[in-house]
Each structure stands twice: as C-alpha cells, then as structure tokens.
Amino acid sequence: AQKVTQAQTEISVVEKEDVTLDCVYETRDTTYYLFWYKQPPSGELVFLIRRNSFDEQNEISGRYSWNFQKSTSSFNFTITASQVVDSAVYFCALSGNSGGYQKVTFGTGTKLQVIP
Amino acid sequence: DTGVSQDPRHKITKRGQNVTFRCDPISEHNRLYWYRQTLGQGPEFLTYFQNEAQLEKSRLLSDRFSAERPKGSFSTLEIQRTEQGDSAMYLCASSLGAQRQGRTEAFFGQGTRLTVV
Numbered sequence: 641a642q643k644v645t646q647a648q649t650e651i652s653v654v655e656k657e658d659v660t661l662d663c664v665y666e667t668r669d670t671t672y673y674l675f676w677y678k679q680p681p682s683g684e685l686v687f688l689i690r691r692n693s694f695d696e697q698n699e700i701s702g703r704y705s706w707n708f709q710k711s712t713s714s715f716n717f718t719i720t721a722s723q724v725v726d727s728a729v730y731f732c733a734l735s736g737n738s739g740g741y742q743k744v745t746f747g748t749g750t751k752l753q754v755i756p
Numbered sequence: 757d758t759g760v761s762q763d764p765r766h767k768i769t770k771r772g773q774n775v776t777f778r779c780d781p782i783s784e785h786n787r788l789y790w791y792r793q794t795l796g797q798g799p800e801f802l803t804y805f806q807n808e809a810q811l812e813k814s815r816l817l818s819d820r821f822s823a824e825r826p827k828g829s830f831s832t833l834e835i836q837r838t839e840q841g842d843s844a845m846y847l848c849a850s851s852l853g854a855q856r857q858g859r860t861e862a863f864f865g866q867g868t869r870l871t872v873v
Contacts, residue, residue, distance in 0.1 A: 644798075675861060683845060685799070685864035731798050742787070742812065744862065746798030 642667045644734050644747035652753045661717045661750045669736030674715045679729040722754045760865035762848050768871045776834045777868045781850030788831050791847040838872045845869050
C-alpha cells in the first residue's frame with residue numbers, strides 16, 4: 641500500500657518569507673514517481689513537478705525548490721520569497737510501478753496562506 | 757484552451773436523482789482518470805481509461821457509479837440514486853501513455869462540484 645503524509649495542515653507566512661512544505665511517503669514499489677500539485681481556490685490541480693525515484697538531485701525552478709531524500713522518504717517543497725499568489729492548497733503525491741504508475745496517491749494537502 | 761475541461765462545474769441534485777458529468781481530456785492524451793475529492797482531503801483515485809478501455813476501478817466506485825469513454829475521447833461519469841455521501845468534487849485528468857515512463861504526470865480539469873441535498 642502507498643501512503644503520503646503531509647503533516648502540516650495549514651501554514652501562514654508573511655509575504656517574502658520562505659516556507660517549506662513537508663511530505664513523507666511510504667511505498668513498497670521499487671520504482672515510483674513523486675509529484676507536487678497546487679490547487680488554487682478555482683479548484684484545478686496544477687502540476688508543479690515530477691521526480692523519479694532514481695533521481696535524487698534537488699531541483700530549483702525560479703522561487704520553487706524541491707529536496708528529495710530517499711533515505712528519509714521525504715520530498716519537501718520550498719517556496720522562496722513567498723507571494724500572495726502562492727496562496728493555495730499544495731498536494732504531494734506518489735505513483736508506483738505496482739499500479740503501472742496509473743494510480744496516484746495524494747496526501748491530504750497543506751493549505752498555504754501568504755499574508756500581504 | 758487546450759486543457760482538460762469538465763462540465764458542469766457545479767451540480768446540485770436531490771438525493772435519489774441520477775447525475776452525469778462529462779470530461780474532455782487534452783486531445784493527444786490517451787489516458788483519462790477520474791478522482792473524487794472531499795473537503796479537506798486529497799483526491800482519491802476512482803478509475804482510469806486507456807483509450808476506450810476501462811482498465812482499473814477503485815473499491816470506492818460502487819455499483820451506483822459508472823464511467824464510460826466510448827470513442828476514446830471524452831468520458832462520462834454517472835452516479836445513480838445519489839446519496840448525500842456522494843457530495844464531493846469530481847476531478848478528471850488525462851495523460852500521455854507511459855510506455856517509456858517518461859511523461860506520466862496527469863493534467864487535471866477544474867472539477868465538477870456535486871452537492872446532494
């Protein structure tokens with residue numbers, strides 16, 4: 641069975657602060673993908689990043705960065721210099737080879753509020 | 757707009773009525789997924805199609821639920837004899853086939869919010 645845990649239910653930060661969203665996962669699959677999605681109030685899930693389990697390189701994309709550590713089964717997401725537009729619910733997710741990579745298991749989400 | 761589109765965006769229905777939702781995936785995507793999201797939770801997988809074939813169904817998909825993708829393009833999700841517990845956001849997503857496991861991310865629509873009263 642797969643499980644994704646996002647222990648932070650809600651986070652509030654003041655604009656321009658850095659914020660890290662935590663994600664811990666469990667899987668027995670040998671190969672898997674990890675994802676982050678953003679869900680603004682409009683409801684649509686916006687894809688942010690996909691990471692293969694064999695690729696532990698950290699990634700930076702603009703103000704976003706991701707820290708994948710297989711040893712601790714974590715895939716944390718950091719937003720640098722947060723902006724009001726970053727306010728949304730962020731989901732960490734996992735799909736593995738046992739499900740043919742088709743069934744994605746989502747965490748319960750972290751609601752981020754960036755205060756101006 | 758070439759994203760995933762869902763119709764309607766909102767649906768209010770009385771308990772016991774049938775409802776049908778439609779999803780139009782990104783045109784070149786051969787895989788289509790349905791998820792359900794309740795308040796404060798992440799999306800939960802319901803079912804998926806590769807072209808017109810429904811390849812997997814979750815235990816969450818009771819007998820009252822049926823999904824089709826007759827021509828491998830758009831899909832419909834029907835709920836018969838709706839119950840209050842069916843109230844949720846129903847999300848559709850599509851992706852390219854993962855033969856080389858390269859492009860496996862799913863792109864989601866804005867969802868259909870169902871309220872059963």
